[in-house]
Amino acid sequence: AQKVTQAQTEISVVEKEDVTLDCVYETRDTTYYLFWYKQPPSGELVFLIRRNSFDEQNEISGRYSWNFQKSTSSFNFTITASQVVDSAVYFCALSEAGGSYIPTFGRGTSLIVHP
Amino acid sequence: DARVTQTPRDKVTEMGQEVTMRCQPILGHNTVFWYRQTMMQGLELLAYFRNRAPLDDSGMPKDRFSAEMPDATLATLKIQPSEPRDSAVYFCASGPGQGYNEQFFGPGTRLTVL
Numbered sequence: 001a002q003k004v005t006q007a008q009t010e011i012s013v014v015e016k017e018d019v020t021l022d023c024v025y026e027t028r029d030t031t032y033y034l035f036w037y038k039q040p041p042s043g044e045l046v047f048l049i050r051r052n053s054f055d056e057q058n059e060i061s062g063r064y065s066w067n068f069q070k071s072t073s074s075f076n077f078t079i080t081a082s083q084v085v086d087s088a089v090y091f092c093a094l095s096e097a098g099g100s101y102i103p104t105f106g107r108g109t110s111l112i113v114h115p
Numbered sequence: 116d117a118r119v120t121q122t123p124r125d126k127v128t129e130m131g132q133e134v135t136m137r138c139q140p141i142l143g144h145n146t147v148f149w150y151r152q153t154m155m156q157g158l159e160l161l162a163y164f165r166n167r168a169p170l171d172d173s174g175m176p177k178d179r180f181s182a183e184m185p186d187a188t189l190a191t192l193k194i195q196p197s198e199p200r201d202s203a204v205y206f207c208a209s210g211p212g213q214g215y216n217e218q219f220f221g222p223g224t225r226l227t228v229l
Contacts (some may be wrong), residue, residue, distance in 0.1 A: 033215040045220040052215070091158065101214025102171050103148070107157045109126065 003027065004094050006106035007070040013082050014114050021109045023092030029053070031097035034068065034075045039089040039108070048090075051075065082113045117141045119221035121207050127227045133195040136224045139188055140209030147190045148218060149175075149182055150206040163214070164190065188215075197228045203215075 005024045013019045026033065036048040049059060052066050059066045063080045079086055089108045095101040120139045128134055140147050149161040162182035163171040172182060179198070184190045194201055202223050208218040 001158065035217065037218075037220075042222075044222050045206065045208070045218075047217040050215075050217050095215045097215075100170055102163055103160065103214060103218070105158045105160075 002004045003104045004092050004106035006090075006092055006109050009065045009107070010110040010112065012060050012112045012114065015083060016105065017113075019082050019111065019113075021052050021090050021092075021105060021111065023075045023077065025073050025092070025094045026036075027073075027094060027096050029096040033095045033101070035036045035095070035103075036066065036075075036077050036091040037093065039091065041088070045091065048077075050074065062097075077110075082111075083113055084113050087111060087113045117219075118221050119187055119207055119209050120222050121205075121221035123224055124222060125225045125227075127229065128197055129229050130198055131180065131196040132228075134201075134226060134228075135199045136192045136205055136207075136226070138190040138192070138207030138209075138221055139205070140190060141219055142188070142227065144209035144219070145187075146210045146212070146214055146216070146218075147184060148206075148208040148210075149190070149192050151203045151225075152206060153203045161192070161205075165214070194226075197226075198213050199228045202228050 003026045017070045032053045034051045037045045039045045065078045067076045091108045092106040095103045147164040151159045161175040167184040181193045204223045206223045207221045209228045210218045
């Protein structure tokens with residue numbers, strides 16, 4: 001069973017629009033970690049954020065914000081006032097204590113920001 | 116600025132040849148991961164090491180793939196014999212502490228098997 005679902009394969013927006021990337025996860029563990037990574041056209045994945053299952057506080061970092069809701073098993077990522085440089089593939093990932101923290105990645109969402 | 120390094124960056128080979136990819140994790144990181152990325156399958160975990168010991172390699176085709184960490188500064192991924200379906204980008208990543216910490220990815224090795 002897929003543990004991390006990123007239902008949006010591709011999103012296309014115009015610069016300055018806000019965009020939300022969805023991530024839904026599945027786990028029976030009470031202790032787990034969620035991540036977002038960015039893969040720009042250059043290819044190298046870059047870590048953006050980590051959240052543990054005991055901390056549902058939302059986080060904001062500049063134009064980026066993350067909404068973690070255990071009730072809906074979601075960890076969504078919002079970019080405010082998108083820019084062309086935000087164009088990339090974004091991956092959500094899950095590591096579970098019961099799974100020896102072996103990471104599971106979603107299929108990724110390709111974000112295209114048009115000027 | 117510490118980074119994960121991978122060599123080679125690009126490799127073109129013929130079917131049946133042996134391929135060796137190398138990774139130097141960030142100094143002090145004790146978890147190392149190998150991933151394969153293709154359009155069809157996305158990002159697949161091939162192997163996972165902690166303190167140089169293999170914790171999981173269930174995603175790796177055992178008959179032709181092998182992953183090792185001869186020492187803390189080197190991880191290798193070998194394919195023997197290579198097949199066209201192995202064509203993909205192979206990423207190495209390292210991380211501090213346990214697997215629940217963030218991973219730092221290398222630039223990848225783009226493998227083409229003809």
